[in-house]
Amino acid sequence: MATKAPRPGYHHGDLRRTLIEVATTVVETEGEEAVSVREIARRAGVSAAAPFRHFRDKEELLDAVAAEAMVRFRKLMDDATREVLGEPLLEFRALGLAYVRLAVRHPKLFTLAFRRAGADPAGVESMLESRARIERARAQGAILDADPDLIVLAAGAMTQGLCRMIVEGQLGKVTVKEAERLCAGALDVLGHGLLPRPDDC
Amino acid sequence: MATKAPRPGYHHGDLRRTLIEVATTVVETEGEEAVSVREIARRAGVSAAAPFRHFRDKEELLDAVAAEAMVRFRKLMDDATREVLGEPLLEFRALGLAYVRLAVRHPKLFTLAFRRAGADPAGVESMLESRARIERARAQGAILDADPDLIVLAAGAMTQGLCRMIVEGQLGKVTVKEAERLCAGALDVLGHGLLPRPDDC
DNA sequence: TTTGCATGTGATCAATGATTACATTTTGCC
């Protein structure tokens, strides 16, 4: 799980990484509000002041936790789309399912990571990627003609909303399987639309 | 703005309500994390211990703030649907727009209220209401045949997701008008669907 | 080796959530 040691062998070893890891497990198990710098320091076996050598304040520590989680999440999502690479619509679906899976498996960390994503450039990048996917799908004639930005927004909002519901327990306890079924179902609704055929049909 | 005095004329007047109101404005202007019981007490002009006569702990105070906000929000939503009462699909749209309007106008309070909604019975009630609406729409032949629960989920998730994006600033600063346009657009996408006509057409 | 910088420590501060013992007002009851 250790990634890399900037300089091997300091006073403590590599405290920065240790702190992030410890904080991550605390977030995963007890949630962000259970994180106190002192507690993290305690668990890491250092003094209460030590963390401040590596992070300006608590916020910065949590930001680091969020950033690292995002990297891990991102990787899982890439893996999920890899199997269906080249088929935009399937990529889209796979992405949604991967999202939802994360929400079920790591609700607390998921919440932290995405709340702090905010104006993160990675978010914009991911949005652009989605847009490209949609345009590819349209070029293939796989979807109807409509503002790609709106489509990305609609699909993104639906996925994100579903995740929100899951992590906040609005849907009760759901297993990964159930969540995937719900997500797939919702995406199908989006795919087929609600209204009966318009009139040009 | 004052609603009712449980028993008129106590030592302070009606501290409980005052505390909720003060806390509400703090949440609206600075967010939940800016709320400290002492600060609320200070602004209300009472001692730091006084609030604990009315709320077991900070959580309970914030819960009360959330509950009261929910009531206000709920009323606004009812108002929004009143104009188009009887036309399920329009009701649905009006509801979505009302949601989004709230997110734009009261992002911080909206966040607090909905995060604490959790297993709130009102949430379930609202879900059932939506389900009834969908079934009415289906009976009228206004929408396609599909699992009403999935439809409610899809639409609800989309709306909630859009609100999330708004309050977290993922869409940048948006005006009420812009937000309404986005929401209407997204709902249209959901209405028409993404896929070209299936084949039974 | 010695000098200097990165890193960790203990002491300390102000703010906070919460509890306790005590004061005061209000209310219900005679």
Place this chain on the structure above:
DNA sequence: GGCAAAATGTAATCATTGATCACATGCAAA
């Protein structure tokens, strides 16, 4: 009207926390 009891507010106090400071210690390069 007046009085006992419950309701409400206060000051004092405690442990925890985020954060900073002066100081200690180990590493690394000259």
